[in-house]
Amino acid sequence: MAPSESTFSPATLAIHADDRINKLTDVAPPIHTSTTFRYPRHAADLQPVPGDVETVDLSTPLVYSRLASSNINRLETILAPLLYPGTPEPELEELSNHVVSYSSGLSAFHALLVNVVPKVVAISGGYHGCYGVISLHQKMHGLKTVDLHASDEEWDKAGLSKGDIVHLETPLNPSGKAFSIAKYAERAHKRGAILSVDATFGPPGLQDPFLWGADVVMHSGTKYIGGHSDLLCGILATKKGVEGGEQAGTLRAERIFLGSVLGGLEGWLGVRSLRTLELRVSRQSENATRIVEWLDRALKGGQDAEIVRSTVESVTHASLQIHDFHWLKKQMPNGFGPVFSIWMKSPQDARQLPSLLKLFHHATSLGGVESLIEWRRMSDSGVDERLLRISIGVENWEDLKADLSQAFKTLKE
Ligand SMILES: Cc1ncc(COP(=O)(O)O)c(C=O)c1O
Structure with missing residues (x-):
């Protein structure tokens, strides 16, 4: 571009x-x-x-x-x-x-x-x-x-x-x-x-x-x-x-x-x-990719491994498709989409997590300036009950990460 x-x-x-x-x-x-x-x-x-x-x-x-x-x-x-x-x-x-x-x-x-x-x-x-x-x-x-x-x-x-x-x-x-x-x-x-x-x-x-x-x-x-x-x-x-x-x-x-x-x-x-599409989307994309990176590293034993692994099973996002990067980085040269999903270990945890968050609204849809999380079973009868969809907004990404982190910790207790 x-x-x-x-x-x-x-x-x-x-x-x-x-x-x-x-x-x-x-x-x-x-x-x-x-x-x-x-x-x-x-x-x-x-x-x-x-x-x-x-x-x-x-x-x-x-x-x-x-x-x-x-x-x-x-x-x-x-x-x-x-x-x-x-x-x-x-x-x-x-x-x-x-x-x-x-x-x-x-x-x-x-x-x-x-x-x-x-x-x-x-x-x-x-x-x-x-x-x-x-x-x-x-x-x-x-x-x-x-x-x-x-x-x-x-x-x-x-x-x-x-x-x-x-x-x-x-x-x-x-x-x-x-x-x-x-x-x-x-x-x-x-x-x-x-x-x-x-x-x-x-x-x-x-x-x-x-x-x-x-x-x-x-x-x-x-x-x-x-x-x-x-x-x-x-x-x-x-x-x-x-x-x-x-x-x-x-x-x-x-x-x-x-x-x-x-x-x-x-x-x-x-x-x-x-007027602000580029500003919003580039910030949202960067925020989402950083949070996905944190979750992925934690699932592989990095920082916060104990709290993330206790409740999260897996995370999906284009930024993790490293085997596809030869075409994907050309198709999406400026960053990946600001939405990703996490699969929790249990349907109970997936249902509970949104209520423990302060900065994410529990709501369907995506793409707005405000971060949203949805226990996807609320709007799609055909999905796995462990699925949470997350749309990242324009907030400070470290605040969002801290919010997710405290919620995982509460679920673990
Ligand atoms: C990928 C995708 N396509 C189409 C739609 C439908 O759009 P609308 O809700 O504006 O009718 C949605 C809504 O969530 C969507 O996520």
Whole structure:
């Protein structure tokens, strides 16, 4: 993500990418809440709506907020340099059209399936809610799934081919483990399928899935893009080039009828959040990696071994995948995701630990500035009862470590 001569870095553009659409003198973006927009005053300037609109872009004049609105346009404009880092500025204006926001991560995934209409989706593990969306498509038109990690022969048997989707979540919810995007891009493209990457756990700044062959990148913007646990948001971004542009145009047109557009206030909150995305994510990533390192060392007999080993069985995070570093350090050159999981020795300890912590809220979700821990069984019926998922915030990491340490000690007593 080194800045090229012809463009500013994503951190700079997160502050300035929307300057070109800023018609007002306000430094802080105004909050636009109008759902409807006046047509031109002069009858001669009125442009009746065309017949069937199959693709839409950001230059469409504002009419009604289910189609487009100021705060949403601003959000999608700022996301472009973050989702396509290193792109020369003249291209960024067009690329803003490739970013389509939704009212939640799951509504973005639903919109993708509506857009592509695959017969088969290759998927494995990851966020359980995506399987709920798939089950709706199973009900509507018999969509099938096949294991993402199955062999080519099994993919053949499932009929995975042109027009289908290989859906890779990396890093993976809840373990924080990463998978090679390039490997799945090659497997998907070989058979004419598209690769969608749910990059929620590796937000902009940590990885650029397009660099490794993703056709569509999805985010639950509720997490790091929002970053303050106060907005639901979903993002789909399509690859550069004509094909990606056309797909984004149809996604934008279909969103009108799905109705799953982000609310104006949420759009504004998203803009507020993107300004600090890089600062937050780099701090959260560094914090998480330090805490994982401490836990891993303790489990191997290092500092605090006695208290950690008495109650923790194992820890999972991409930073521990040393055998994968040959590709992983290229895919995530600036650090790993800020979420990891620990498996406790007993379900009782997993249930108890969150109540003993002072600095971690016991809550689901992730990506906010505040650290969260979740006994995962609270929101996912399919998981091991010893599992705790931890989302690290922007607090001082040594305070977080001390908090975990005192809780382990209490469990041991
Ligand atoms: C990896 C991943 N993808 C998608 C989603 C769904 O996002 P949302 O809750 O914004 O619908 C989540 C939510 O936790 C998630 O963790």
